[in-house]
Amino acid sequence: MRLRFAPSPTGQLHVGNARTALFNWLLARGSSGAFVLRIEDTDVERSTRESEAAILTDLRWLGLDWDEGPDIGGPHGPYRQSERLPLYAEHAQRLLEAGTAYYCFCTPEALETARRRALAEGRPARYSGTCRYLASEEVGRRLASGERAAVRFRVPEGREVAFRDLVRGEIRFETAVIGDPVLLRTDGHPAYNFAVVVDDVLMGITHVVRGEDHISNTPRQVLLYEALGFDPPQFAHLSLVMGPDHTPLSKRHGATSVAEFRRKGYLPEALVNYLALIGWSPSGDEELLSVGEMARRFSLDAVGHSAGVFDEGKLAWVNRHYLRSADPRRIAELAVPYFRDAGVDLRPDAAGLAFLAGAMAMATGSVDRLEEIPPRLHFLFDYDAAAAVRRPAVREVVEAAGGREVVLALAEELAAEPRLDRERFRAVAARVRQRTGRKAAALFHPIRAALTGDAGGPELDLAVPAIDAGAGLPAGSGVPAILGCRERAAAFAQAIEEEPGRAPA
RNA sequence: GCCGGUAUCGUCUAGGGGUCAGGACACGUGGUUCUCAGCCACGGGACCGGGGUUCGAAUCCCCGUACCGGUACCA
Numbered sequence: 001m002r003l004r005f006a007p008s009p010t011g012q013l014h015v016g017n018a019r020t021a022l023f024n025w026l027l028a029r030g031s032s033g034a035f036v037l038r039i040e041d042t043d044v045e046r047s048t049r050e051s052e053a054a055i056l057t058d059l060r061w062l063g064l065d066w067d068e069g070p071d072i073g074g075p076h077g078p079y080r081q082s083e084r085l086p087l088y089a090e091h092a093q094r095l096l097e098a099g100t101a102y103y104c105f106c107t108p109e110a111l112e113t114a115r116r117r118a119l120a121e122g123r124p125a126r127y128s129g130t131c132r133y134l135a136s137e138e139v140g141r142r143l144a145s146g147e148r149a150a151v152r153f154r155v156p157e158g159r160e161v162a163f164r165d166l167v168r169g170e171i172r173f174e175t176a177v178i179g180d181p182v183l184l185r186t187d188g189h190p191a192y193n194f195a196v197v198v199d200d201v202l203m204g205i206t207h208v209v210r211g212e213d214h215i216s217n218t219p220r221q222v223l224l225y226e227a228l229g230f231d232p233p234q235f236a237h238l239s240l241v242m243g244p245d246h247t248p249l250s251k252r253h254g255a256t257s258v259a260e261f262r263r264k265g266y267l268p269e270a271l272v273n274y275l276a277l278i279g280w281s282p283s284g285d286e287e288l289l290s291v292g293e294m295a296r297r298f299s300l301d302a303v304g305h306s307a308g309v310f311d312e313g314k315l316a317w318v319n320r321h322y323l324r325s326a327d328p329r330r331i332a333e334l335a336v337p338y339f340r341d342a343g344v345d346l347r348p349d350a351a352g353l354a355f356l357a358g359a360m361a362m363a364t365g366s367v368d369r370l371e372e373i374p375p376r377l378h379f380l381f382d383y384d385a386a387a388a389v390r391r392p393a394v395r396e397v398v399e400a401a402g403g404r405e406v407v408l409a410l411a412e413e414l415a416a417e418p419r420l421d422r423e424r425f426r427a428v429a430a431r432v433r434q435r436t437g438r439k440a441a442a443l444f445h446p447i448r449a450a451l452t453g454d455a456g457g458p459e460l461d462l463a464v465p466a467i468d469a470g471a472g473l474p475a476g477s478g479v480p481a482i483l484g485c486r487e488r489a490a491a492f493a494q495a496i497e498e499e500p501g502r503a504p505a
Numbered sequence: 506g507c508c509g510g511u512a513u514c515g516u517c518u519a520g521g522g523g524u525c526a527g528g529a530c531a532c533g534u535g536g537u538u539c540u541c542a543g544c545c546a547c548g549g550g551a552c553c554g555g556g557g558u559u560c561g562a563a564u565c566c567c568c569g570u571a572c573c574g575g576u577a578c579c580a
Contacts, residue, residue: 003575008580022572043579108578115577125576143560150578168510177576185578190533192580216575239511239573248571255511274517276530281518285528307573314530320543347515366542376542398538444539456541 001033002206005059005066006196008040009052012257014309016211016241016249018062019275023238023298025064026276030295035332036203037069039080040196047082058258063291066205078373081195088190091198091228092151092183100227101183102133103139103149107249123223126179127152151184153194153224161219166236166300173219181220193217197224200233209236209300212307229442236300239279241309248447249310261315265338265370267326270319278308285478288321316368323364331364332356333372342374344381352477359466362458379452380470383483385491388453389499397449398496402438406446409435411493414486419468422461425485429460431468450492451485 003023007013013021028035029329037059041047056071068074078084095101111127118125132154143149155178178481190198200208215237225232243253255261261271269291276294277287280303289297323331332353339346348356363376388394397403409432417428429447433439438446448460457463466484470483483491 007579010580040580046579063527103580119506119576124507126507127577139549152578171509173508179576182578187578190580191578196527211574213574214580217580218507237510242573244516248573275547277517279517281528283519285519287517287529308518309516311516317530322521393540404509437539441539448539454540458540458542460539481514 001027001031001202001294002036003028003033003199003209004036004038004203004205005064005350006038006040006199006481007055008043008046008049009055010043010046011051012259013055013058013156014249014256014260015258015271015275017240018058018258018271020209020211020238021059021064021280022062022272022275023280023303026068026291026295026298027207027209029291029299030298033206034067035065036074036076036205037066037079038199038203039070040192041080041082042192042195044082044187044189052080052479054259058262061260061262062272064272081190081199084195084199085188085190087202088184088195089188092190092194095153095183095227096151098227100154102132102134102154103143104152104180104182105134105142105147105149108128122176124179125175127181129180131191132180132306141248148186150182150186152180153183153220153227155180155220155223160223163218163222163232163235165215165218166209166234167303168237168305170404171215171218173216175219175223176315176473178220178223193220195226196384197221197230198219200229201225201230205233207236209238212237212239236303239302239305242309243307244308244311246307247310253310256314261453264281265334265372266315266319267322267334267370270315270322273322276317277314278310279304288318297471308396320368323367323370326364328357328364329353329368331360331373335360335363335370338370339374342378344374344378347478349372349476349478350474352479355469355473355477355479358469364459376458379454379457380467380482381480383453385453385495386498388449388492389495391453391455393455394453397445397455400442400445402436402442403446403449404496406432406438406443407450407489407493407496410450413490413491417471417486420464420485421468424462425464451488453488453492 003024005024007017025035027033039052041052050069068076069081070079090100114128115125129303157175157176159175160172161175165171181193182191184190184430216370219233222232241249243249254265258271272291273289280298282289282294282297315373335356336346336348359377359380363373367373369377389398398407413428413431417424420428429443432447444460445455448457448501449455451467452463467482468484470479470482473479473482
C-alpha cells in the first residue's frame with residue numbers, strides 16, 4: 001500500500017486534517033506500506049512556506065513520520081505541486097490532443113454571472129459549456145492573438161460514474177450533473193482535481209484516504225483517470241470532525257489546530273489516541289492505545305460513516321492518562337516553559353530537573369494538561385506567610401478550634417528538625433497530634449496552611465518532602481530558592497501572632 | 506435549487522430480525538476518616554419520524570425530516 005497526506009500550506013494543521021493524516025499513516029504503518037507527504041500549493045495566493053514548515057513541525061510532533069516528502073525527497077519527487085508544473089502541462093497537452101480537454105476563454109466575471117443566473121432559475125450551477133464546441137480555427141486564432149485561456153476537461157455526456165468507497169460502499173453519479181472542470185488555470189497552474197490525479201498516478205498511490213468533502217470530486221477524478229488511461233486507486237472518504245454545535249470545527253469553537261493543543265499542554269500521544277477514536281473504534285472495550293497498537297489494529301472497514309463531534313473533555317481524560325503514565329523527567333522538561341510563563345524562572349540543571357521530576361507525581365495525578373502544572377505546584381516557589389495568613393480560606397483553618405495550637409506546636413517541633421522526608425514528616429505529625437490532641441482534618445488542615453500557605457493542594461505526604469527537597473537544592477541548580485518547612489512554620493507562626501484584627505485566642 | 510453523504514444515551518461508539526441495546530467521556534450520588542483534584546463504587550440517560558415486509562423491526566425496504574459536503578480558474 002502507498003498512502004499519502006496532501007495538505008495545502010494555507011494555515012495551521014487543523015485537527016481534522018491531522019486525523020486524516022493519522023488514518024493514512026496508520027494504514028501505511030500497519031501494512032509495511034509507504035506514507036508520502038505531498039504539498040498542494042497550487043493556490044499561489046494563499047500558500048506560504050511558513051505554513052508548510054508549520055505543518056511539517058506539527059506532523060513530526062504528532063509522531064507521524066513520512067517516507068517521501070518535500071524535505072527528504074524520494075523516488076517520485078518533487079513533492080510540492082508548485083515544482084511539478086511541467087508534469088501537469090504535459091498531461092494536459094495529452095488530453096488536449098485527444099480532444100478530451102479544450103481551451104476555455106470565459107472570464108471569471110462571465111462565469112460568475114452565468115452561475116448566479118442558473119442558481120436563480122433553479123438549474124444546476126455548473127459550467128454552461130460556452131467554449132466547449134468552439135471551432136478549432138477560432139481557438140487557434142484567439143490563442144495566436146495572445147488571448148489567455150484555461151484548459152477544461154470535457155466531461156462525457158449521459159453516462160454514469162461509479163466507484164467503490166472503502167468506507168461507504170458504492171457511490172454513483174450521473175455525468176449530467178458534473179460541469180466541465182478546469183484542469184489548467186489561465187496562469188498555467190493546475191486546478192486541484194487535475195493535480196491530484198496526475199500526482200497520485202505518478203507517485204504510485206494505491207489508496208486515497210481523505211475527507212468526505214472530496215467525495216463529489218471523486219467522479220471527476222475517476223473520469224480523468226480514464227481519459228489519461230490510468231487505473232484509479234482505491235478511495236476511502238472519512239467523515240468530518242465537527243464542533244459541539246455540530247457545525248464544522250472552527251476557531252469560534254476554541255482551539256482547532258494541532259499547534260494550539262500543543263500549546264495548551266496536551267501530549268502528542270494523547271491527541272493522536274483521541275483523534276483515532278473519532279470515527280474509529282478498536283475492537284474490544286479498551287480505548288487507550290499506543291500508535292503502534294493502533295496501527296496493528298486499524299482497518300478501514302471499522303471506520304464509521306458519520307461525522308464526529310470533537311470533545312475536548314474526552315481528550316483531556318485521555319491526556320490525563322498519558323500524563324500520569326509518562327516518565328516524570330520528560331513531563332518535568334515539558335513543564336519548564338509553562339513555569340516560565342507563570343513567572344517561575346526555571347533553568348534547571350541535572351539536580352534541578354531531578355527535583356522537578358520528583359515533584360511531578362503530585363501534579364500529574366490530578367491535572368489535565370501541562371499548562372495546569374505550575375498553578376498546582378506554585379506553593380513550592382512562592383510562599384509568603386504574611387500573605388497566606390490574610391487569605392480567608394487559610395484564616396478559617398487557623399481560627400478553627402485548635403488551629404493555632406497545631407501551628408505553634410508544629411513550629412516548635414520543626415525548629416530542631418532537619419529537612420523532612422516522608423517518614424520524618426509523619427513522625428512530626430504524630431508528635432504534633434500527641435501534643436495537641438488534634439487529629440485528622442483538625443490536625444492536617446492547619447499543617448497544610450502553615451507549610452503551603454494554602455487551604456488546598458496535593459497531599460501533604462507528597463508536598464512536604466517536595467518542599468524540603470527543593471529547599472535542600474544547591475544554589476545555581478536553576479531553580480528559584482525554595483523556603484524549607486522549618487522556616488515556613490516559624491514564619492507562619494509569627495505571622496498569625498502579628499496579624500492585626502485577629503480576635504485574641 | 507440540483508447532486509452526494511449521514512442518522513444508537515448530551516458526546517465518541519459497540520451491536521444488529523427476538524439482547525436486560527454493551528462500553529468510554531461527561532453528569533449525579535456515595536466512598537477514599539487532610540483539602541481540592543484524582544481514584545473506586547453505584548446510578549440516571551439512546552436506536553430521527555412515518556409507512557411497509559415479518560409471528561416479531563432499533564436492525565431489512567420505501568418515503569419524509571434534519572444535519573453535513575459539493576455544486577470555484579479553493580483545496
